[in-house]
Amino acid sequence: NAGVTQTPKFQVLKTGQSMTLQCAQDMNHEYMSWYRQDPGMGLRLIHYSVGAGITDQGEVPNGYNVSRSTTEDFPLRLLSAAPSQTSVYFCASSRGVAGYEQYFGPGTRLTVT
Amino acid sequence: AQRVTQPEKLLSVFKGAPVELKCNYSYSGSPELFWYVQYSRQRLQLLLRHISRESIKGFTADLNKGETSFHLKKPFAQEEDSAMYYCAPLPYSGGGADGLTFGKGTHLIIQP
Numbered sequence: 001n002a003g004v005t006q007t008p009k010f011q012v013l014k015t016g017q018s019m020t021l022q023c024a025q026d027m028n029h030e031y032m033s034w035y036r037q038d039p040g041m042g043l044r045l046i047h048y049s050v051g052a053g054i055t056d057q058g059e060v061p062n063g064y065n066v067s068r069s070t071t072e073d074f075p076l077r078l079l080s081a082a083p084s085q086t087s088v089y090f091c092a093s094s095r096g097v098a099g100y101e102q103y104f105g106p107g108t109r110l111t112v113t
Numbered sequence: 114a115q116r117v118t119q120p121e122k123l124l125s126v127f128k129g130a131p132v133e134l135k136c137n138y139s140y141s142g143s144p145e146l147f148w149y150v151q152y153s154r155q156r157l158q159l160l161l162r163h164i165s166r167e168s169i170k171g172f173t174a175d176l177n178k179g180e181t182s183f184h185l186k187k188p189f190a191q192e193e194d195s196a197m198y199y200c201a202p203l204p205y206s207g208g209g210a211d212g213l214t215f216g217k218g219t220h221l222i223i224q225p
Binding site: 004033035040041042043045048058090092097099100101102104105106107 | 119162214
């Protein structure tokens with residue numbers, strides 16, 4: 001049982017490039033979410049999904065797209081990278097939203113130059 | 114709007130001293146309450162949840178409904194407690210993005 005996995009661990013992009021951060025979970029969790037972690041800002045929700053085919057925006061969705069074609073996978077796409085998107089990105093999953101523990105991936109450290 | 118407040122960005126205490134990390138929330142109803150911990154360059158993990166009433170690694174968290182607080186406490190800090198701590202009061206009703214909200218975190222540093 002691998003839990004929540006993320007790839008890559010590190011990535012450097014140039015401004016304007018696009019890329020996809022991968023996230024997968026093997027716990028059959030319905031809920032998945034993406035956060036970015038910045039110094040002094042804590043964890044901010046980017047997008048989340050309550051099940052396959054259903055996604056919604058969080059606090060800071062601009063510049064990011066998501067899709068959820070399967071229960072297991074929840075990729076995050078950066079459409080045109082900007083230096084403001086330099087951050088550590090965490091994927092998380094849970095059985096539900098209210099009152100359920102979230103399980104986090106190891107994170108992806110992204111630098112945009 | 115639902116709010117979670119961790120007033121201290123940084124808290125530095127000496128080894129052996131008591132620790133209290135503050136968390137205040139403003140939610141309607143009674144939320145489930147969690148503390149998550151992130152050790153250096155590791156993933157976030159659950160430290161404890163209110164409903165289980167347990168002590169993990171010497172930490173306890175007291176729910177004060179009157180003050181809407183869920184402060185994390187430990188009587189004697191250890192160097193391995195140095196980490197980022199996030200409070201997450203998650204509402205039972207409504208769900209959606211409100212159920213995925215964390216405080217901004219407190220960086221706890223234990224000095225030798």
